[in-house]
Amino acid sequence: SYVLTQPPSVSLAPGKTATITCGGDNIGSKSVHWYQQKPGQAPVLVISYDNDRPSGIPDRFSGSNSGNTATLTISRVEAGDEADYYCQVWDNASDHFVFGAGTHVTVL
């Protein structure tokens, strides 16, 4: 089955740039979506189709996808960005959706 690999955690100071990776075999050939989940809340889509931002998502959030790695970048990180972030793809080979294990972003 298709596996997505994310780092468990990222810590950084306010104002810095967070880079969250999502590794997968030839993931560049797939559409990658990213979700933000704060404690006790449902996930929220922050990036779809590699680098599209839904309405209401700040332009500090951006994405890229190439080769074996997709990346979510959060510029000028704020305290309110502290959350878990998950990547997700559709695996055509298995007809399954797949999520990464999630990355917890801590704003110091």
Added chain:
Amino acid sequence: EMQVLESGGGLVQPGGSLRLSCAASGFMFGDYAMSWVRQTPGRGLEWVSSITGSGRTTYYADSVRGRFTISRDNSQDILLLQMNSLRVDDSAKYFCAKEGMVGAFDPWGPGTLVTVSS
């Protein structure tokens, strides 16, 4: 505003059954695929099942295939998940989500908690 709202969770014994519902509003329900995703407390997200807008095609995670059945009533804008032969490891918060054209889930409901325990 697009919204989905789950209901039907609760406490059930191992081997028991439960039916979850998801009421949708604010969009043309029958035009969109829908999915169920679950999350164990303190753990990550696990996709459970999806159904096309027409309801003709369904997909299941290996962990639930043969035990869970996804369905929809497009006349009432409702998504369903019939869960049979429940196991302790099915305990989780179950989210309903609308699928976009490229498989992105948006929006999600607040979730409904399922606890399987004797």
